[in-house]
Amino acid sequence: MIDITYSDEVARARESGAPLVALESTIITHGMPFPQNVETARRVEAEIRAAGAVPATIAVIAGRLHVGLSDEELDRLARARDVAKLSRADLSACIATGGTGATTVAATMIAAHLAGIEVFATGGIGGVHRGAETSFDISADLAELATTPVTVVAAGAKAILDLPKTLEVLETQGVPVIAVGQDEFPAFWSRESGLAAPLSMDTAEQIARAARTRRAMGLSGGQLVANPIPEAAEIPRDVVDPIIRAALEAAEAAGVRGKDVTPFLLDHIFTATEGRSLESNIALVLNNARLGAEIAKALTTLPA
Incomplete structure (x- = not known):
């Protein structure tokens, strides 16, 4: 099984059995310009928290599959250039070669399932x-x-x-x-x-x-x-x-x-x-x- 890096918030939710909602990251890297992209991502995460669940934004950063991003990681991803757009066909290759990529619907589903979300x-x-x-x-x-x-x-x-x-x-x-x-x-x-x-x-x-x-x-x-x-x-x-x-x-x-x-x-x-x-x-x-x-x-x- 592949190693997954969980944010502190997501790790706590997994331990306690709190409800989790996965979020993709292409909306951040390919959907809109900075800073609107990171502002929107934080608004979406805040909506999930306000509704009583825990958000888990998913991305590949330097060859690691991340489920849940810290504020610093979210900001860094929002500012990054030449981020790969990952689907089923290239998700594993990005991880294997140490790349950084944002997950589409298909890749987010795969990662969410691996994380039990x-x-x-x-x-x-x-x-x-x-x-x-x-x-x-x-x-x-x-x-x-x-x-x-x-x-x-x-x-x-x-x-x-x-x-x-x-x-x-x-x-x-x-x-x-x-x-x-x-x-x-x-x-x-x-x-x-x-x-x-x-x-x-x-x-x-x-x-x-x-x-x-x-x-x-x-x-x-x-x-x-x-x-x-x-x-x-x-x-x-x-x-x-x-x-x-x-x-x-x-x-x-x-x-x-x-x-x-x-x-x-x-x-x-x-x-x-x-x-x-x-x-x-x-x-x-x-x-x-x-x-x-x-x-x-x-x-x-x-x-x-």
Whole structure:
């Protein structure tokens, strides 16, 4: 088993059995500029603490897998340049070569499971990219959800993706997709996508019980909890969809491919919405952190 470096706060939580919520680190290194990145990361951690759980931000630093970061480590990571973006394919290589990297959804799920953490809160998962029928561009997040037993709380999949195909792949992989408090699958910045959610639940307790039941049945993989963005922070679908289409056309015209597509699109959408997309992104991450804490707390009341 690989050695894991735990922060003091996370180590105490593990010893006492306190509820833990994993957090990714790409939002810090690749999501926004300094100092907004570290300020947002600390706000997310504070939301989890306020809800009665313990945050565990995950990253690889100088070849060590860290579960939970100190204030100094968080600040250093936020200022770092040329940080690798780690998924399942390159997580182990980064550790083996002494590198530093930020974890995506897939890598965070792997690390969380290694650390015995059952809940992970993020913004939105990756999925099937538009045009994947020719590019075969499908995020490793979907296969990870089918493999690794972690409950992932997100505001659906990123709206720049092909959401119908993303739901189809999740269904094929046997991943439960649970919308919270509504029957429609949310679309990241928007509460509605026009797509029915496969499952709907209203409480953290129901979601926690569903996770425990999967474990008891010996079913592999986790579950995706699709938590709609708060109404006050959403960008309605009829507003954001034309902006996304324009961003996709701009990416195609510029010949942007592969891992460069998502940051290009997000930057284009940020400019077109005059920063509103980033404000909404922060609001939905905070909302997901709160729900993640409630689910983690509910899990501590159930038999393991």
